[in-house]
Amino acid sequence: MSSAQARDVLLEIRDLRIDGRTNEEWVPIIKGVDLTLHRGEVLGLIGESGAGKSTIGAAAMGYARDGTRISGGSVTFDGRDLVTASEAQRRALRGARIAYVAQSAAASFNPAHRIIDQHVEAPVHHRLRSKAEAREDAMALYERLRLPNPDEIGFRYPHQVSGGQLQRAMTAMAMSCRPDLIIFDEPTTALDVTTQIEVLAAIRDIVAEVGTAAIYISHDLAVVAQMADTIKVLLRGEGVEEAETRRMLSHPQEEYTRSLWAVRSFERPQKRRPAGGAAPLVEIAGVDAAYASGGKVLDDVSFEIHPGMTLAVVGESGSGKSTAARVITGLLPPARGEVRLKGSPLPPHFRDRSRAELRQVQMIYQMADTALNPKLRIRDIVGRPAQFYGGLSGKELRRRVEELLELIELDPADYMTRRPPELSGGQKQRIGIARALAADPEVIICDEVTSALDQLVAEGILKLLGRLQDELDLAYMFITHDLATVRAIADEVVVMRDGRVVEQGPKDEMFAPPHHPYTDLLLSSVPEMDPDWLSRLLEERGRDNIGEAARDGSGGH
Amino acid sequence: MNAIATVIAKRLGLGLLTLFIVSILIFFAVELLPGDMAEAVLGMGATEETTAALRERMGLDQPAPMRYLDWLGGAVRGDFGVSLVSGASVGEAIGQRLLNTLFLASYAAVIAVPFAIALGVVVALLRDTLFDRLANVLTLTSISSPEFFLGYILILYLSVRTGFFPAISSLTAGMGLGELLYRTFLPALTLVLVVTAHMMRMTRAAIINLLAEPYIEMARLKGAPPWKVIVHHALPNAWAPIINVVALNLAYLITGVVLVEVVFVYPGIGQLLVDAVAKRDFPIVQACCLIFAATFILLNLAADLGAILTNPRLRHPK
Numbered sequence: 110m111s112s113a114q115a116r117d118v119l120l121e122i123r124d125l126r127i128d129g130r131t132n133e134e135w136v137p138i139i140k141g142v143d144l145t146l147h148r149g150e151v152l153g154l155i156g157e158s159g160a161g162k163s164t165i166g167a168a169a170m171g172y173a174r175d176g177t178r179i180s181g182g183s184v185t186f187d188g189r190d191l192v193t194a195s196e197a198q199r200r201a202l203r204g205a206r207i208a209y210v211a212q213s214a215a216a217s218f219n220p221a222h223r224i225i226d227q228h229v230e231a232p233v234h235h236r237l238r239s240k241a242e243a244r245e246d247a248m249a250l251y252e253r254l255r256l257p258n259p260d261e262i263g264f265r266y267p268h269q270v271s272g273g274q275l276q277r278a279m280t281a282m283a284m285s286c287r288p289d290l291i292i293f294d295e296p297t298t299a300l301d302v303t304t305q306i307e308v309l310a311a312i313r314d315i316v317a318e319v320g321t322a323a324i325y326i327s328h329d330l331a332v333v334a335q336m337a338d339t340i341k342v343l344l345r346g347e348g349v350e351e352a353e354t355r356r357m358l359s360h361p362q363e364e365y366t367r368s369l370w371a372v373r374s375f376e377r378p379q380k381r382r383p384a385g386g387a388a389p390l391v392e393i394a395g396v397d398a399a400y401a402s403g404g405k406v407l408d409d410v411s412f413e414i415h416p417g418m419t420l421a422v423v424g425e426s427g428s429g430k431s432t433a434a435r436v437i438t439g440l441l442p443p444a445r446g447e448v449r450l451k452g453s454p455l456p457p458h459f460r461d462r463s464r465a466e467l468r469q470v471q472m473i474y475q476m477a478d479t480a481l482n483p484k485l486r487i488r489d490i491v492g493r494p495a496q497f498y499g500g501l502s503g504k505e506l507r508r509r510v511e512e513l514l515e516l517i518e519l520d521p522a523d524y525m526t527r528r529p530p531e532l533s534g535g536q537k538q539r540i541g542i543a544r545a546l547a548a549d550p551e552v553i554i555c556d557e558v559t560s561a562l563d564q565l566v567a568e569g570i571l572k573l574l575g576r577l578q579d580e581l582d583l584a585y586m587f588i589t590h591d592l593a594t595v596r597a598i599a600d601e602v603v604v605m606r607d608g609r610v611v612e613q614g615p616k617d618e619m620f621a622p623p624h625h626p627y628t629d630l631l632l633s634s635v636p637e638m639d640p641d642w643l644s645r646l647l648e649e650r651g652r653d654n655i656g657e658a659a660r661d662g663s664g665g666h
Numbered sequence: 667m668n669a670i671a672t673v674i675a676k677r678l679g680l681g682l683l684t685l686f687i688v689s690i691l692i693f694f695a696v697e698l699l700p701g702d703m704a705e706a707v708l709g710m711g712a713t714e715e716t717t718a719a720l721r722e723r724m725g726l727d728q729p730a731p732m733r734y735l736d737w738l739g740g741a742v743r744g745d746f747g748v749s750l751v752s753g754a755s756v757g758e759a760i761g762q763r764l765l766n767t768l769f770l771a772s773y774a775a776v777i778a779v780p781f782a783i784a785l786g787v788v789v790a791l792l793r794d795t796l797f798d799r800l801a802n803v804l805t806l807t808s809i810s811s812p813e814f815f816l817g818y819i820l821i822l823y824l825s826v827r828t829g830f831f832p833a834i835s836s837l838t839a840g841m842g843l844g845e846l847l848y849r850t851f852l853p854a855l856t857l858v859l860v861v862t863a864h865m866m867r868m869t870r871a872a873i874i875n876l877l878a879e880p881y882i883e884m885a886r887l888k889g890a891p892p893w894k895v896i897v898h899h900a901l902p903n904a905w906a907p908i909i910n911v912v913a914l915n916l917a918y919l920i921t922g923v924v925l926v927e928v929v930f931v932y933p934g935i936g937q938l939l940v941d942a943v944a945k946r947d948f949p950i951v952q953a954c955c956l957i958f959a960a961t962f963i964l965l966n967l968a969a970d971l972g973a974i975l976t977n978p979r980l981r982h983p984k
Binding site for chain 2: 167170172174175200201202203204205208209211213216217218219220221222230231234235265266268269282
């Protein structure tokens with residue numbers, strides 16, 4: 110839409126300054142950002158967490174989240190400055206002329222009300238439509254957004270609808286008053302890749318059809334590339350650069366932008382099993398498992414983890430990846446089958462395992478935030494397993510903790526006495542790694558360890574894990590839904606779906622055709638930096654064969 | 667809904683077990699009190715012979731465990747014994763008084779519960795304003811003052827000085843409902859003042875606790891005015907904790923009103939219990955305490971059911 114420049118300016122943000130409250134003090138978090146959006150234009154806002162993307166998105170509605178305040182600048186929407194407007198004037202615009210689509214639809218729909226009742230709230234409140242008209246319109250929008258049973262789905266409660274459908278229902282809700290501007294705040298970040306496609310396609314189509322302008326916020330450049338006419342890059346509350354999408358992708362000007370673009374090229378050389386069939390370190394053989402409440406979660410799962418190698422276990426949410434890890438660690442005894450360590454069977458329950466057996470398999474978790482006790486000092490977090498498994502104490506223990514902190518590239522003198530809340534996300538995850546290393550294990554299970562981190566930070570963690578593997582001859586079982594990560598670090602890959610292993614083998618074979626149809630679906634669903642990727646994919650697969658439809662049609666059963 | 671029936675059955679079973687344990691505790695607690703029924707009845711003029719004779723007539727010469735089993739044997743058949751003082755059956759002695767207590771409790775509850783929740787919603791809406799602080803200070807003052815003190819203050823200002831309401835709640839048979847409500851207004855008001863603070867503060871806290879939820883922000887970004895955000899979006903998700911506190915306060919209205927009854931000379935079950943303890947009238951003490959225990963059990967069960975029924979995830983399964 111290169112004609113965008115010729116159109117009217119809809120939103121103009123000038124020298125926007127926003128403060129956030131930390132420790133009883135106002136600290137600037139947005140430091141003078143400018144932004145211009147024309148009618149019908151889609152602007153992509155990109156940056157790492159803490160860059161202020163969401164805060165700017167909210168400010169575009171004249172809204173300051175709790176604990177933030179707009180301290181300067183102007184937000185002019187259709188000729189009116191929202192910063193100086195009265196609260197009543199701002200409320201009259203919200204929902205009616207500027208709408209919002211949040212990251213987690215599951216959390217942003219009120220659990221107490223039916224979806225359609227929440228949909229009609231804004232048009233009825235703003236007196237744009239009667240309740241009956243708004244309902245009719247909701248069903249029409251559901252149909253245009255390709256929701257199944259559009260006449261019925263709105264009458265369900267949010268928890269009765271899947272995540273991808275809910276996200277589309279929220280887009281429909283944002284459309285309910287046919288606003289001039291919609292703020293999309295990471296609308297697909299919480300979704301699986303296959304679901305993400307259908308939501309992206311639905312959003313893009315309806316935005317184009319209705320001619321709505323949009324601000325599309327994401328940390329994922331490839332996603333933004335599909336959606337936006339222009340891209341603006343943010344870093345710590347300041348604009349870095351802004352350009353038309355294709356030019357931004359091909360010719361980024363600033364050093365920081367180039368570093369963001371470069372992350373995806375990181376790849377470790379692939380290792381292979383030694384010739385002659387070496388013995389696996391950990392073997393999971395014919396395992397069925399189920400939780401107390403409900404059916405089978407794992408169905409005849411078998412795979413091997415070899416010494417010094419990285420096995421990536423991929424699949425969508427609910428595929429059984431993490432359950433397999435729970436079986437290996439003995440948190441969930443299998444219903445059938447067994448787990449073997451160096452050829453000898455491990456007791457199914459961790460309580461029956463010896464300390465030596467426990468020591469060899471350690472875990473690192475997705476949410477470093479919740480996996481570390483916030484009240485303990487780093488010294489104690491890392492020291493406890495060293496004490497428990499290594500029997501160390503006193504000076505020896507201290508030396509061991511220092512050594513471990515050096516291994517994860519944190520200065521012991523500085524970090525020994527800190528507590529987790531004083532660390533950044535990446536540093537917390539490093540402490541998680543040190544804690545796992547403290548037991549001196551041979552296998553570490555990494556459960557989505559980078560998915561909560563920004564790309565640059567995640568890359569640092571992946572490089573660290575690679576170095577540790579080379580130095581300490583560690584084996585990793587790397588659970589992830591992110592195929593870019595798999596491509597970067599895996600030696601072997603297991604693809605899981607609905608509790609079964611769909612396909613497994615060395616990485617290069619897995620990434621080269623012919624694939625199992627499900628692997629193919631996963632691979633082709635990963636957004637690429639090419640702005641035409643989504644259009645091409647939709648053309649190849651056909652409109653009716655994306656997302657849930659594609660999943661259910663791709664066989665396997 | 668079948669699951670709910672199971673929950674009810676299970677909880678009622680546990681409730682019966684609780685009542686059984688409570689009955690043992692009460693029995694031996696009464697045993698621990700110095701003196702016994704015979705001494706209490708005969709008073710100062712007792713000789714050893716007359717006391718022993720009375721004990722034998724009342725069956726007090728039996729060992730304690732035998733007497734408990736005797737009582738229990740009757741209780742499971744629905745016979746809770748006779749009052750050792752008046753000779754009337756426990757049912758007769760307690761019946762009318764229990765009704766009086768329930769009447770006063772309902773009267774207070776009908777005013778206090780809607781008032782407290784509405785006030786809680788209003789202070790959540792006007793949080794951190796002068797009105798919020800004022801409401802907090804006033805309700806905290808009323809909950810922190812002893813009930814008899816509140817009662818006497820109300821009597822002083824609403825009865826003695828102005829004559830609006832009677833100071834003593836004398837009830838007679840065949841009184842019309844209006845007259846009844848008028849005569850018991852002061853004790854009911856005292857109880858309202860005592861229980862409002864707790865329920866109001868929980869309503870406020872439960873609502874404010876939800877204001878950081880993404881769906882609240884979503885409601886605001888749809889242009890919903892603050893009152894609608896609170897009443898329509900936060901309150902429906904805040905019921906579970908509110909219902910629990912309401913249930914505890916309702917239980918208090920039945921079991922904790924002794925002082926109020928004494929102040930207003932109201933013929934309720936609390937006074938009866940105090941008299942019975944003083945006279946070591948074990949069957950009455952036991953029956954009153956079991957009624958109190960059952961009240962707690964049933965109201966807590968009702969609160970848990972309320973929490974289940976207000977949760978859309980449990981009400982509308984996938």
